[in-house]
């Protein structure tokens with residue numbers, strides 16, 4: 132039984148590259164959880180994609196035992212949190228499981244805009260925040276300046292000595308200051324509270340699929356005790372299970388007798404699928420259940436949908452299996468079968484946001500070695516039909532005939548953008564061009580904080596990429612859904628040689644339709660190779676043509692380009708053509724290269 136006063140639960144807040152993972156590994160090493168060699172393989176970021184993109188997708192947690200200078204041994208739980216807006220809810224649950232946070236700031240870079248958003252979230256959870264100035268070994272380090280920045284911009288004490296509530300100076304690289312961090316954690320982060328004798332209440336923080344253990348659930352016990360053999364109940368979905376393992380990660384798995392109040396650890400209970408567990412759910416006992424669930428639970432909802440098709444129709448079964456496997460571990464995306472005239476058999480999948488979409492797409496391509504075609508991301512529209520019914524539309528291809536539609540509502544978001552002053556102008560223009568409504572513009576130490584309401588539909592295309600390129604990577608973007616609003620929306624179809632190409636149809640704002648349509652046609656004109664006949668490319672709304680381009684007929688044999696008898700060159704060209712053919716989609720009597728779909732759907736800037 133762990134003495135509550137000896138427990139410290141904390142997370143690490145840091146801007147990308149300020150050293151969160153290195154520092155976490157150092158803390159694990161300093162408390163004996165890792166050897167030097169194991170440390171070289173960063174533990175907390177353990178997936179390729181995560182490492183390459185510098186983001187953490189699945190929260191991982193480690194428990195460290197630290198004997199402080201006062202001679203007492205403490206049990207520290209370090210909760211890793213995912214770092215992207217699409218996972219805001221998961222982050223909020225991880226934060227809710229802790230009492231404090233280490234705020235890591237690079238001694239040479241100082242406070243970055245994104246750090247602010249994360250710190251505010253942590254402050255909202257009433258966390259005690261311990262600032263750590265990392266990388267003090269760098270020649271460019273300016274710890275004193277950074278301390279002042281922390282006080283000025285974030286508004287938490289930092290300038291005094293760390294023993295008196297100031298920032299801790301450290302280098303995760305050399306190991307300097309690591310002990311000070313551990314001492315500061317113990318001294319400043321409050322221990323959890325909880326009642327061992329009350330009915331069990333544990334928060335389901337995260338879950339994942341382990342090939343040996345099955346579904347592993349990360350929990351934070353609030354009241355009561357979790358033990359092997361206990362019959363538990365998930366309060367949201369009402370299912371019951373028998374706990375068969377209780378333990379923690381150090382970071383290696385260690386089985387424990389029990390998890391008491393204030394403790395973070397894992398359980399397994401012969402659960403088959405991650406989809407059977409809901410992040411934020413309250414776990415209680417069957418026999419003596421808690422009267423009320425923990426606050427803050429939200430159901431996961433897909434916000435962005437797109438079609439996923441195998442580039443080679445023969446890969447459909449492989450795609451089906453791969454998606455099913457991925458879903459074992461990530462219950463936050465949904466999928467169902469879809470058939471497209473242009474792209475054949477595939478799936479319509481729903482995601483938490485754009486980054487989530489990209490991650491799944493990339494994992495399918497990389498881990499499962501699939502060549503994919505992804506259709507334009509679409510948001511969820513609410514269509515009010517003339518006969519009074521309301522339907523949800525996830526796929527532009529399913530849009531009812533205009534004559535049956537009374538009105539269409541589209542989802543809006545509240546976006547918070549932090550950006551250095553010099554990029555403000557172009558960013559305001561971008562938001563304005565995307566039908567944004569400015570709500571607030573404030574300055575904090577040379578940085579602007581802009582709040583805009585925007586239709587999600589305008590954000591899903593390339594807003595984030597545009598924002599990053601306009602601001603040279605300095606702008607940060609955070610959003611939350613604020614419900615549906617009526618919009619003047621139409622379905623735009625793209626017709627190649629007179630036939631609509633279903634995979635390219637999209638729902639757009641009426642005012643933007645013409646520009647979008649024109650760009651799409653121009654783009655496709657460059658992407659579709661010439662044929663023996665002229666090919667008209669048209670954009671249309673309800674049968675009315677709004678834009679048109681024509682691909683001229685092919686004049687000469689391609690091989691005529693090669694002069695004289697250079698046979699090998701001719702051969703090469705023909706082979707190249709053949710290869711290109713294999714990746715073509717026959718559409719009516721027009722062959723559209725697969726790249727054309729991908730490129731056309733990327734849209735780019737208008």
Ligand SMILES: Nc1nc2c(ncn2[C@@H]2O[C@H](COP(=O)(O)OP(=O)(O)OP(=O)(O)O)[C@@H](O)[C@H]2O)c(=O)[nH]1
Pocket residue numbers: 145146147148149150151152153154176184185186265266267268269301302303304305
């Ligand atoms: N010189 C120096 N480099 C450091 C220190 N801490 C981390 N680094 C380096 O800074 C880079 C980023 O460190 P990470 O630990 O990956 O940073 P992170 O914040 O976890 O980054 P993400 O996982 O991408 O969010 C790496 O190249 C580290 O080796 C330090 O104290 N001194």
